[in-house]
Amino acid sequence: MTDADDEFGLRPLRPDDSFSSMKPGGERFNPLKIFARKNARRYEEENLARTYVIHDRPNNRIAAYVTLVCSEVVSGENLPLVNGENLHFPYDTYPAVKIARLLVDDRYRGENSRGLGRILVNFAQGIARAEICPAVGCRFVVVDSKQESIGFYERCGFTMVDTHENRSRTEPVMYLDLHKAS
Template sequence: MSQDEDGSQQELEIRQINSDDNTKSLSLGDPEFTPLKAFLKNEAADFHRRNVAKSYVAVDESHRVRGYITLICSQVQIAQAHHRPEGNKGPIAYKSLPSIKVARLATDKRYQGSGLGRSLLDLALAIALGDIMPAVGCRFLVVDAKKPSVGFYLKYGFTPIQENYEDEDSPVLFLDLHPFV
């Protein structure tokens, strides 16, 4: 999937986090992302075990985490949204709708630009469409994006809830799942 420090190609496995994973080797580069590393190192496995949040890691053959995504249940407040989703019979009247929140998403700086972040979002989309939506109401993927990551999510297809999202520290973005089904 990407090259390691010595230039060799590394195959990564994406799976649920476990206690054998080396979470200390993740290097995110930007100090703004330090809380993402702290969560992975200190809380992700415990939250996963307690069903508070589910984390999926991309690990190399030595179980070093090179990226991860954490998902939780949430809802999107659409009452004030400039873009209101529609159902099969026109605009939806509810003030909020169920969603899966991308609570955390990070890729090691050595893997940024390799497609790993997109692969982790693809996994979240597959879980929502294949596992959650057939059994439970769920309309969106949602994220409170850090400013440096907004472009990444917009490129993936997410839409800002607010028109003037550029002024926000962590703008809320959503991906409507309805067109995928």
């Protein structure tokens, strides 16, 4: 998304942003709208999370949003994150950025899709690479994916943590290794 794009803009959440007109696209996605309406601003104020929105300028509404938080990924035999690569990292967890929430308004999916979800995932990777990695170190971007969103995240380059416990979760953990992502 560029500054020259007249239809959409990507920016940090503003105090006057309203999520009331967002259509989440089904009951399973309602908690994402509720979070945006009730918690996103408070999390901003308390430095718990950062939310970024894609704003549909002609319709004056939020078309999509992503909320990012610091996170970690537990290492170990049952979590083969580095595919045999020896990182020589002395801790039991790897630093990560988590896509804590991502929602694209139902009116911008399917035939009306503009790739807004992918734009937000790429934006999250960009924040991790450009701002977090150079300042404090970060190896992964992670997400707890809803079952119906697994394919989307796979197309964005994420891999599901391949354990029986994770695969059977309603929101399995998926990860993207920033060193291997294009």
